Amino acid sequence: DAGVIQSPRHEVTEMGQEVTLRCKPISGHDYLFWYRQTMMRGLELLIYFNNNVPIDDSGMPEDRFSAKMPNASFSTLKIQPSEPRDSAVYFCASSLGLAGASDTQYFGPGTRLTVL
Amino acid sequence: GEDVEQSLFLSVREGDSSVINCTYTDSSSTYLYWYKQEPGAGLQLLTYIFSNMDMKQDQRLTVLLNKKDKHLSLRIADTQTGDSAIYFCAESHGMDSSYKLIFGSGTRLLVRP
Numbered sequence: 587d588a589g590v591i592q593s594p595r596h597e598v599t600e601m602g603q604e605v606t607l608r609c610k611p612i613s614g615h616d617y618l619f620w621y622r623q624t625m626m627r628g629l630e631l632l633i634y635f636n637n638n639v640p641i642d643d644s645g646m647p648e649d650r651f652s653a654k655m656p657n658a659s660f661s662t663l664k665i666q667p668s669e670p671r672d673s674a675v676y677f678c679a680s681s682l683g684l685a686g687a688s689d690t691q692y693f694g695p696g697t698r699l700t701v702l
Numbered sequence: 703g704e705d706v707e708q709s710l711f712l713s714v715r716e717g718d719s720s721v722i723n724c725t726y727t728d729s730s731s732t733y734l735y736w737y738k739q740e741p742g743a744g745l746q747l748l749t750y751i752f753s754n755m756d757m758k759q760d761q762r763l764t765v766l767l768n769k770k771d772k773h774l775s776l777r778i779a780d781t782q783t784g785d786s787a788i789y790f791c792a793e794s795h796g797m798d799s800s801y802k803l804i805f806g807s808g809t810r811l812l813v814r815p
Contacts, residue, residue: 590744619803629745629790629805642801677744684801689733689794691803693744 590694592678598700604666607697609678610659619679619691620653620663629677635661636684668701675699706806708791713812720778722809724791727772731793734767736776739788739808748776748789778811786813 591610599605611618619634633643638655646653650669655661665672675698679691705727714720726734732753737745751758751765751774758765764777778785788808795802 628807631802634801679745684794689803690735690747690750692747693737695742695744 590678590680590692592694592697594697595695596698598702599668600702601669602667604664605668605699607663607676609661609694611661611678611680612692613659615680615682617681617684618655618661621677621679622674623677624674670701673699673701706791706793706804708806708809710807711810713814714781715814716781716783718781720781720785720811722776722789722811724774724806725772726774726793728793728795729772731795733794734774735792736765737790737792739790745790781813783813783815786811
């Protein structure tokens with residue numbers, strides 16, 4: 587398996603623009619997670635899905651952020667409008683389950699977002 | 703509350719052992735994890751330990767868990783320059799809709815030649 591795939595790897599945009607980050611989880615994994623990593627706040631869970639359904643979005647910073655999972659092999663995280671404080675590395679991760687060893691999360695390489 | 707704490711930085715000489723420490727607060731955590739992050743890359747799972755275990759060994763890695771003190775450590779034997787990275791401790795917390803993987807802030811390991 588190729589592992590979790592994210593695109594783009596780097597994104598530079600101007601304040602106010604819409605940004606869409608993409609993720610392809612590991613095939614067969616039922617859970618998909620979106621994280622944000624910054625120097626100030628470390629690694630934060632934004633939202634996670636189970637079988638394409640959002641389960642907990644309490645980590646989503648504000649209404650400018652939205653995430654979808656239209657099918658088992660694809661998810662997007664959208665920021666509209668983007669702001670400089672959204673600059674961070676955004677990681678997608680997937681896992682088989684939430685209990686036992688199957689809850690091990692496998693991370694993608696991340697998307698480094700810079701909002702000017 | 704949920705909190706995982708780690709020291710920020712560790713420097714060792716190549717060939718020595720490294721010990722990275724972590725404390726956590728959730729006594730109900732089922733699994734505890736160590737992840738490694740190299741520059742510009744995502745987090746890579748190194749090892750995990752089930753909460754009813756005291757120790758787990760995997761080649762150069764040894765994980766020790768003191769459940770009473772809520773203390774987890776990762777020992778890397780014969781540390782190599784390729785081990786230089788940020789190491790994150792994480793605990794699983796909650797189930798179903800309350801599930802979270804809580805990460806520490808990471809320990810940056812620098813291996814000197």
